[in-house]
Amino acid sequence: MKTDIILAGVGGQGILSIASIIGDAAINENLFLKQAETHGMSQRGGAVQSHLRISDCEIAADLIPLGKADLILSVEPMEALRYLPFLSPEGYVVTNTTPFINIPNYPDVEAVLAEIEKQPRFVAIDADKIAAEIGNKRASNVVMLGAATPFLNIEPEKIEAGIAHIFSRKGEAVVEMNRKAFKAGLDFAMANK
Amino acid sequence: MQKNLFLGVEAIGQGAIDGGISGVYAYPGTPSTEITEFIQANELALQKGIRSKWSANEKTAYEAALGMSYAGKRSMVCMKHVGLNVAADAFINSAITGINGGLIVTVADDPSMHSSQNEQDSRFYGKFAMIPILEPSNQQEAYDMVREGFELSEKLEVPVMVRITTRLAHSRAGVIRSEVLPEKEVVLPADPSQFVLLPAIARRRYKGLLEKQELFEKTAKKSKYNEYIKGEDKSFGIIACGIAYNYLKENYPKDDCLYTVLKLSQYPVPQKYLDKMAKHCEEVLVLEEGYPVVEEHIKAAFKKDIQVSGRLSGALPRDGELNADLVAKALGKETQLGADVPELVVNRPPALCQGCGHQDMYKALNQALDKYTKGRVFSDIGCYTLGALPPYKSIYSCVDMGASVTMAKGAADAGLIPSVAVIGDSTFTHSGITGLLDAVNDEANIVVVISDNESVSMTGGQESSALGKIESICTGVGVDPNHIRVLTPLKKYHDMMVQTFEEEIAYDGVSVIVFRRECIQAAAKRLRKEKKMKDNPNK
Known part of the structure; x- marks a missing residue:
């Protein structure tokens, strides 16, 4: 088993927190893991990516080769498109549809979404809206994690346990809310993949 | 384990x-x-x-x-x-x-x-x-x-x-x-x-x-970190340095590389391994991250004529980071490529955070310098270097830590008046103080802006060595206390900031204007911590 994931977003959107939940679950499953992050200058509102590789045998490179990613998980729609050269012909794009507009020349949002719909395999989900309905806009990344879970080759229960573990310090109410967000994302992906 | x-x-x-x-x-x-x-x-x-x-x-x-x-x-x-x-x-x-x-x-x-x-x-x-x-x-x-x-x-x-x-x-x-x-x-x-x-x-x-x-x-x-792995095909050798070894391995997921490989992780390069390689190999490919250090070394170190390839020969790009795809190409292997990036995707460069004090400082500086020709602001290394990008386009240099002060001085010496330096608090104590001393000793006509956000922000908000010391350092170096001005970079003080710039530009000597406001990332972090302390006073 091997899952190569490109996580994408904008500096400050918290893609590394998604990576750490998946990483936690993978390590608990005794899987091998490598995860390359973006630190430094580009974190200031720039495009950021993380290469997350999970496998049951040892992993060589920290970076995913072009055309080999099984999944692009993006918390922003235009950022999902930026990494298409990495996606394998059988790979999935799972993206949030809410744009993060911090540049003056952001393209037409409808056109961005149309490009995503051109992909052979994708899940496009309005994670911000779903998170708001659940009661906390900040849970949109956990919605996205839920939406990506069918493609991770890790059982959903294990990811959910990772969420409970990471948020346990913040109290039962926060854990419960994130569980709901995770479930909502997962259900959406199962119905729309 | x-x-x-x-x-x-x-x-x-x-x-x-x-x-x-x-x-x-x-x-x-x-x-x-x-x-x-x-x-x-x-x-x-x-x-x-x-x-x-x-x-x-x-x-x-x-x-x-x-x-x-x-x-x-x-x-x-x-x-x-x-x-x-x-x-x-x-x-x-x-x-x-x-x-x-x-x-x-x-x-x-x-x-x-x-x-x-x-x-x-x-x-x-x-x-x-x-x-x-x-x-x-x-x-x-x-x-x-x-x-x-x-x-x-x-x-x-x-x-x-x-x-x-x-x-x-x-x-x-x-x-x-x-x-x-x-x-x-x-x-x-x-x-x-x-x-x-x-x-x-x-x-x-x-x-x-x-x-x-x-x-x-x-x-x-x-060293156990260096390993000579004999291959079936001895005519071709590969030297893989540091992390490049992983990119090589990525290309042989079944461990089926037929070539002789020297995994190199401890230097100096052991000549005995090179001699061993030279006995069999007609060609040696060097995979190394950075400059062609080993490639150059082995060209001289091989005692016979062996074709050496790598970053110098063009087998790999001369600049930039390596990856498994570049290594695959150097090995003559086919690489896969996903779909192209759609044309509508635009760059998203890093930018100053919304509400950052550097923004207010640059707005005032731009207005104060509007009446002069462009190209008068020398800057330094930190978040404020992003002032080079739109919408500010305020600065014209970023060379090395502390160079803003000394380059502004050199330009003023050449007759470029006004000449302005923009430096951060931590960069100032890193390497700006000695340059300021030169400017004072030479009675240079410059305005030094110390954009003080009270932390080392670009690297994630570390404690700045300058904290609480900037004015006394400037006075100690010999800047006239009347020309050490301290302001808070906020929109509501914009006019006052512009006026201060104008006054100090008019002064023939070394002026220091300190714009002091806490980094907003640091402020947010502090507030979260304070809230946590309030919620859980025992923790």
Whole structure:
């Protein structure tokens, strides 16, 4: 088993927190893991990516080769498109549809979404809206994690346990809310993949 | 065995703690910052009282680490690649003094310049100083090399360089720890003249360093981090340095590489391995991250005509970071490519945070300079360098730490009046003070803006050495107190800021305008912490 994931977003959107939940679950499953992050200058509102590789045998490179990613998980729609050269012909794009507009020349949002719909395999989900309905806009990344879970080759229960573990310090109410967000994302992906 | 999920930099921090250091010295710089941050926050390090506060710059850090080594204890100094330029004087000479307690200098290079001004290769510096270099291929090796590196340094009696690159620094993998080694006691060098580099002593010690080169090479030959893997096809050889070894392995997932491979992670390059390779191979490909250091070396070191390829020959690009795809191409393997990036995707460059004080400072500066021709603002290295980009487009230089003050002075000397420097608080104490002293002594006509957000922000909000000291430093250096102005960069003070600029531009002499407002990232972090304290006062 091997899952190569490109996580994408904008500096400050918290893609590394998604990576750490998946990483936690993978390590608990005794899987091998490598995860390359973006630190430094580009974190200031720039495009950021993380290469997350999970496998049951040892992993060589920290970076995913072009055309080999099984999944692009993006918390922003235009950022999902930026990494298409990495996606394998059988790979999935799972993206949030809410744009993060911090540049003056952001393209037409409808056109961005149309490009995503051109992909052979994708899940496009309005994670911000779903998170708001659940009661906390900040849970949109956990919605996205839920939406990506069918493609991770890790059982959903294990990811959910990772969420409970990471948020346990913040109290039962926060854990419960994130569980709901995770479930909502997962259900959406199962119905729309 | 329990695995710890460590970034490469964290593995190095843990390796140093477990290797028995008594102190780490550093100035923040991507991609090296988190080594020191890890040690600062580590419970075992806190319990042992390992010294870990930030230094004013890489040179002071290096010298303090050398001082700890003089006193017999193990120490590590960390920096990004360009930081070694700042510390170079101490670094090169420390190879000649040698060490007492084990000393590791960890340098993180940034090929592809993700967060840097150049992509210089620190292995050149290691070679220049003639000391051993360790270059881990993965996080586990990073941990092991640092933990064992102090003993290596003590055995060889010189500082040892650990060279990593951005990719290893900021990538996570499972790392297994080994037992924690004890700290050393204070014991002074047996030879009291060891560290006194008077010419007569320096000549003797330099000869000693030259004589030791053979030992360094022998040690590298025996190193478990270097491995000579005989292939079925002996005509083609590959030398894979540091992390490049992983990109090679990525291309042979079934371990089915038929060629002879030299995995190289400890330098100097062992000549015996090269001789072995030269016996069979007609062609040798060098995979190395950074400059063609090994490629150049082996061209001269092979005693017969062997075709050498790598970054110089064009088999690999001369610049930028390596990856498995580039290595595949150099091996003549086919690579896969996903879909193209749709045309509508635009760049999203980094930008100043919304609400950042630098923004208000630049708006006022732009207005004050509107009546002059452009090209009068020299800047420096920090978040405020983003003032070069739209919508501000305020600055015309970013060269090295502290260069804003001195370049503005030089331009003013040439007759460019007004001439303005924009520098941050931490960059000012790193390397701006001496330049300001030059300006005062020369009665230069410049305006120095110190955009003080009370932290080292670009690297993640470390404590600034300048905190609470800027005005007294400027006064102490000799700036007229009437021309040290302090303002709060906020929209509501815009007119006052513009007016202050105009007044100080009109003054024929050195002016310092301090714009002081807490970094908004630091402020947000502080507020979260305060709220947590309020919610859970017992924690």
